[in-house]
Amino acid sequence: MKGVEVGDGGDLHANDGIGLGDTGGCAAGTDTTGFDAMEDEAMGVDDGEIWLDRDPDDLLDVHDNSIFYDDFPPLPDFPCMSSSSSSSSAPAPVKSIACSSSSSSVSSSSAASWAVLKSDAEEDEDKKNHRDHHDPVEVPPAALSSTASMEIPREGPDQGLEDVDCMNVMENFGYMDLLEPNDIWDPSSLFHMDDSHDFEAEQQPQQEQEQPKPQPEVPPQQQDEEYMVQRNDEEGQRPSEDLAMLFFEWLKSNKESISPEDLRNIKLKRATIECAAKRLGGGKEGMKQLLKLILEWVQNHQLQKKRISETQISHFPYNYQDPFATQSPNPNPNPSPIPNISCNPIPPDPNPCFPSPHWLPQPPYMTDPSPVMVPPPFPPMVGYMGDPFANGPSNINSHPYQPTSEYHILDSTNTWQPPQFSLASPYTSFSESNLPLAPAPQPPQAFAGYGNQFTYQYFPGNGERLTRLGSSATKEARKKRMARQRRVFSHHHRHHNHHNQQQQNPSPDQQARPAGNEGCNSAAQANQANWVFWPSAGAASNSPAGAPDAPQPPPPPAAAAVDRQAGQAQNNPRQLAAERRQGWKPEKNLKFLLQKVLKQSDVGNLGRIVLPKKEAETHLPELEARDGITIPMEDIGTSRVWNMRYRFWPNNKSRMYLLENTGDFVRSNGLQEGDFIVIYSDVKCGKYMIRGVKVRQSGPKSESKRSGKSQRNQQTASPAGNGSTPSLSKRTTK
DNA sequence: GGGACATGCACCGAA
């Protein structure tokens, strides 16, 4: 059995993901959310599955703030997600939890199911609201947080009747608070079953339940028990310890990774539970299955968080300068990894297909050119030689849980693809390869609870792919997923360990990945030269120069979403992430051509930069005469156009390609030795674009530059080598 | 051994 997707109005789908949908009032619609673009195998999502096709009013017509949880970062925009409702695309703040029954009959019955993840504080507030509304079935505050306690979502004063109706139908429980932190490890507290308990007595007449009744004598556990008992009673079954044992076993196996808060933060509306349980077979088994699903989901989620944490630890040892930090600092550097459960499909981003990342760089005229040192979300990829801006699914891999939109290299036409990185690219591009680089993609995700849909939602980052965190309903699916994740993770580590040493020949025919949608004004979105901060001593071994003071070739600022297949994708997920974090919004129309780590001679007074021969010959116009041609290059950072001369020198039997008149560019960008430039071409406009990326060591500036030759030797000896040329990298490997 | 590349340096013109 695979995951199930349950919908009131929907079918029971065998999916790898979870979908508990009460689409009753959620209208039908066409799934244009890009859902179909997701990994069907993984998601098990059927085309046409309706997620968000709820009347926005149903979602928004909420009168009780208690159902809103703002502590979670806004849901990333779901690219191109469309709903039957025109308002679904309207920019609006996304409430993490915005589902509730509306006054409409449809919504009252259909919107009842939703999953909620919220902070403790808000949870408390929520509970308080529940109490304040005298919900008939309200359980004492203590019970609200108790494990498996059931809460009745407050729908607002004006919805009381409908709530009652709904409750009559849905019985008495609205939420299920899975766990009480204090009792989390005590299954008995969660599923305490007192044989002496009079289940019949627990069955309160509906009339009574509709009236607020203090239940001081009823301990939270008993409340929980009541629910469980009631459920079993309704099903003509005695409460079973199965659930308790199931939960207990699960807790034992996951207590190290699952915090009480995590469990406690999961709330499922009763309707969802009801429906889900029913869809899962009903009765005890249904509940059991549902519990499994929930626990599995929690577990997976925790695993992902853990993985991310590990990734962050291992990948963020560096500092780098983020020029965009000052302009658009990450408002939520540590967003809750807990998936949002939101019924509000409306993305905050006015651009439905391009969620505006918080770090989206401001236009140059709005930005503070002075770079600011900020903790790097992603360390620059050591030895990264690829196009930093090349977009690809890799982002997810690089940092699955970046809550920001960094992963979102959103292509309106993007279809979800499994995390990949390119082996075709000499520097490991994600986009081309099917080998996941990082831990299984676990991008910002949402445990979407649109309507009664109880499903995983993938949030494509900026053009990034959607990743799913779907928990498979079956162990089989789970095993597959875990295996896949392990593969990805292991591969990522392998890649990480070797990417500095590996050098892959760039494929000349690499094509730019369709990226941005900004046409030719991509430069306007970019700021000045990127700042990448390389580790000082610690990363010395990885430094291109092989010396502590040798700056790493920063992950080339993936100025544009470069097509891995096209570009010399030497992409590193982290680099990509860093690039995006730096504010570069991937542009589809930018094709990465080449990059060059600047040498002393490149940044000297000569005003010329030696270009890597192979890349130059491959991606730049063929030169007939040694005088070469003048190429206007737009500075991506400043939008300034530099007329640079591209030429070559006869060198022995070969040629040495140069980019001249670079002095001003270098100076204006403050480029120094070790920094690098990246040259792109705008596939739409046909113009060339250049970007300078500054690389600075995080630690105290190392000793003064050594002699040019010795430094050069050091750099060439570095595994990271020059990001600019494969040959250099190759050298470093030896 | 050959290719690629960093850079040294000679030459030349302008100040």
Add this chain to the structure above:
DNA sequence: TCGGTGCATGTCCCC
């Protein structure tokens, strides 16, 4: 004299 231009050379690494 200084700076720019262009070439030559040395070093490193790959084949």
